[in-house]
Amino acid sequence: MVKVSGQMGVPVLVIGGQVVVGFDRGRIQELLSTDKIHFGLKVADADRVAQKHGEIPVFGAVIGEVASGSLGEKAGLKPGDIITEISSNRISNAADVQKALGELKPGSIMTVRFLRDGETHKSEIVI
Numbered sequence: 001m002v003k004v005s006g007q008m009g010v011p012v013l014v015i016g017g018q019v020v021v022g023f024d025r026g027r028i029q030e031l032l033s034t035d036k037i038h039f040g041l042k043v044a045d046a047d048r049v050a051q052k053h054g055e056i057p058v059f060g061a062v063i064g065e066v067a068s069g070s071l072g073e074k075a076g077l078k079p080g081d082i083i084t085e086i087s088s089n090r091i092s093n094a095a096d097v098q099k100a101l102g103e104l105k106p107g108s109i110m111t112v113r114f115l116r117d118g119e120t121h122k123s124e125i126v127i
Helices: 025-032 046-052 094-102
Strands: 012-015 018-021 041-045 061-066 082-086 109-116 119-126
Touching: 041 046, 041 094, 046 061, 061 094, 082 094
Parallel strands: none
Antiparallel strands: 012 018, 041 061, 061 082, 082 109, 109 119
């Protein structure tokens, strides 16, 4: 666990790939909640990534990784795609992705709009 968290002498849990250091009961309950939808994506603010590379800022959440077998993979998302909308919720940054996913319920249809190679794409998936 020291390699995973960098912490020694405190309890460390890994739940669904997320590291929880200490007794953060709220975070543990959130990660264990069966109602929470795990999309299997690692995202970052698209405007910050663009600025780092000297590109024109784009609003949205850029995908860094897509977990194999995840809902994100089933929706056809790939690293480098920029999510701009989830089920009619505009996505301006990575935090918006978490917020939009938190509003969805299992069994509903999720629509994702994203940019890939400068073109807008749409995908729908039952979650």
